[in-house]
Amino acid sequence: MFTHDLCDSNTVHSGKLDSQFKAILVNATKWQYYGTPNVGGTLEMTWNTSLVRAELVNIELWGYRETGEPYSDSWQGEWKYLYSLARGQPNSGSFSFLPQPAENGSSSWELGSVRVSPSTYPDGMWNVQAAWTEDHALAWHLEDRFRHNSAVWALDKCLAWDQLENQLPNFLSEIIDCPCTLAQARADTGRFHTDYGCDIEKGSVCTYHPGTVHCVRAIQASPRYAAGQQCCYDSTGVQVLTADSIGGSTPDRAHDWGSPPYKRPPRIPGQSHWVYDVLSFYYCCLWSDNCHYYFKHRRSSDCRRYQPPSTAVVFGDPHFITFDGVSYSFNGKGEYTLVMSAQKQLTIQGRTEPVNGTMINATKLSAVAMKEASSDVIEVRLVSGHHGLEVLQNQKTLSFTEQSWMDLHGVFVFSPTSTNVTVMFPTGAGVEVRLRGGTMTTTVLLPEEFNNSTIGLLGKMNGDARDDLVLSNGELVKNYSNPEEVFRFGASWGVSNDSALFTYDSEYLLDTYYHAPGHVDSFIPVFFVPESPDDPLANQASEICSGEGSEFCRYDILVGRSPIMGNATRVSFQSHISLVDDLQPVISCGWLPPPSNGKKEGTTYLQGAKVRFSCEDGYALKGSADRICQKNGQWSGEETSCVVSKKLHVQRKQ
Structure with missing residues (x-):
């Protein structure tokens, strides 16, 4: 594998x-x-x-x-x-x-x-x-x-493992925090990947995580100890913790997929994880009833430190939404910088080609190439006929017929179908490419560490939409609603031959792109959507395109002359809006333990959640019976405890 x-x-x-x-x-x-x-x-x-x-x-x-x-x-x-x-x-x-x-x-x-x-x-x-x-x-x-007596044998093994864990370094503090919600976990595809043993898409029964519907694993191992993170969620979409349930999220001393350089424990793919995390689960939980030993060393991480990534997208012919939410169209022909971060050594480039050959003055994305630091160069491009996506590693085609994912040099690639490719880098940067209606929808997800370090067509990621469209020479676009000014911005990000990451393995690519400037000045697109009631596609445009983002959909139908592409643009726009919504920050107040000699109701710890406490017979509750997670990330009320009641105290004295 x-x-x-x-x-x-x-x-x-x-x-x-x-x-x-x-x-x-x-x-x-x-x-x-x-x-x-x-x-x-x-x-x-x-x-x-x-x-x-x-x-x-x-x-x-x-x-x-x-x-x-x-x-x-x-x-x-x-x-x-x-x-x-x-x-x-x-x-x-x-x-x-x-x-x-x-x-x-x-x-x-x-x-x-x-x-x-x-x-x-x-x-x-x-x-x-x-x-x-x-x-x-x-x-x-x-x-x-x-x-x-397998239970007695396994308990001995469990106790020996418990003693070993007490002597080994604590890896929990250096692993990435889990996303707070199932929506975040499924959306953060640059840093987390579906755990095949508990996959909501496949209808998994989540055998080892009862009460959950979906789990994800951190793609990258932790830096020092090569540890892994697992995060599991229930049907309400909130994280399940081992402190509350045996089905909770369990981190791993050894990342299941290994970690470079892969040759020594605990970095051996698969086997190190078996030795330190799976066999121990068998000893303590499956072959004997002593899971408390296992969870003592594999307790869930909560999500208080989790920061969702920012996301930007290119779709249709082509339209852009930047990391800070600026939307615009740029129909240049050539090869362009989508994202570049010198600080993180990340480069993502996009190639555009005319829609439907040379018949229409509009373009669409036909290839995306990317690398980070000294990683392999990964290129995703439309195959002939636009019926699928081709993935290249260092200009050689990758085959996903035997497996759906590959861990390559400095990059992780997942392609479950010929129309879906996700590329993930060690920094947590992720690139999703989806084939829709003959066009490539390309989504980029970047963690907060990329703040104030990105340039290119997808803007400056800093939370300020006013400085997103900056030419490569540093000049700021003043009027976002002027398509010709925006076009000049896009053209400035043409890629020179000496910095292009693309593969030129045909005469067409050599002549059209390699032996041409990064931006082809002679190609002038249609800037404005023609509005003609006599247009045979006008009715379809009205039926398909509505609501926010309809101008992109209408452009692709009335200029691109393709209702299929227009509908794909509508779907891509709505998917991006949903993705941004799923990735909204969520406030967590962290886990609350039940008091000694008491119990609690409620295992949700996000803003607005209530946890209720009660005491066993003979004990009186001291502090707050109900505590609510507030927007400042703190629990309301006072710490709760159960103290011996006066009646029981008198009985004990007698």
Whole structure:
């Protein structure tokens, strides 16, 4: 799944470079829980026989573990061949067996994978063509003590993990805070990505987060400890905390997707997360009833420090809404700077081409290219016929047929369909490209760290709309309603050949863009929408375009001559307005604990929320029974406690 070069004699992935293909664990949960109450019997796995070119195969178990002093040079990850489940097995595509406890000390390996490889190779030989199962907890091969009483065995493991965590550095203070609401979490695509195990779009049951409907994970690992963040939300759209529910958000000591340079724990993609965050959850929560140990070290982060990103968009043929909300149209032909931040070393460029060839004097976005610092250059462009989007990495096409996301050099790319691409950078900058009506809607999301550092067609991000349209020479546009003055602003941001990030892999691109100035002066667009009742598209424009932003929609229909494009522009405009609304800041007063010998009602901690306290029999409430989250981020009233009532106090004295 990861594209990094891990072929190093000291790295854990060397043994798994022999194949990217996976065998399938039939009923994977049974494999994971084997030996716990009511889970036993035969296990089965399947694979595509064409992936292992041999008549006979061996079925091998490999184990993974991490050894050495955590956060030191001695910390290493290791894959090791443990033993064979079968040899000389017909390559039939399936294998079943009745598990037995491992011998020769192999049961100490609690995480691993099963490999199907040609029988012509010796047992455990590295770097051969093979099919692997997913990494999983090796419950099915653990010692008899586990099977005799899995809860007692798991509690011992949980307590040992608890002691280890007490000795390790606290990573919670350096991870990013969670968004306060589900709307924010789904909108902040530059910094957070859907957790596939709890996805509202896929109808996930969120098995490990009961009571929630959707979770997201922070895309970037924390800077020092390479930790990960997870944020989960309930059906009302508010964050669920582990202090209130076992379904709450749980941060991770090791980011699930790893972190550069990927070669040492806790940065190993997938496996480090298993060792420090998943197996421990099995020990404390799934195989025994001791989740309080787990949540002591994996307590949820609230959202008091969370700051939503600012967003800007390019859509239609093309229209712009800046980070500070200025909307305008610029129909220049050429390649332009959309966003540039010297401070963050981020550059995002856009290419425009005439709508419908040379028949119409209007343009639309046809490609976006971007990079941050020394990252790979990612380009997203319309494919021939405008039926999909093509993604290029350093001028070479990327294929998303095997997987929907790739973690590349300094950039993360997600493309679930041929019409959707999201690009994410380590600073938290995100770029979403959506194909609508044959046009590219490009949304840029930037965290608050970009304030006062951006220039380009999407404006200066500083909360002040008055200085958004600034020419590349520093001159300020005085009249935003003058399309010719705005056009001069846009033209000034043409990209020179020596700074262009685009790919020129056809004669058309070479002649039209590479051997031409960044802005083509000879192309003069239509500035004003023609209003003619005799226009055959006039009625459609009136039917499709209404309300705020209708002038963009009308332009695309009456100038661009495309009702489809006009409708796509209407949808893109409305989507952006909804996105801006979803990303509005939310005030949180933070978690309130129930008083000792008391309880609370209410687990929402945002502005306007009320938390009510009460005491157990024999105790009297001191302080405020009701506390309300105020707009200043503070709880109303006084701290609540439950004190021994006079009646109970008298009884105790007697």
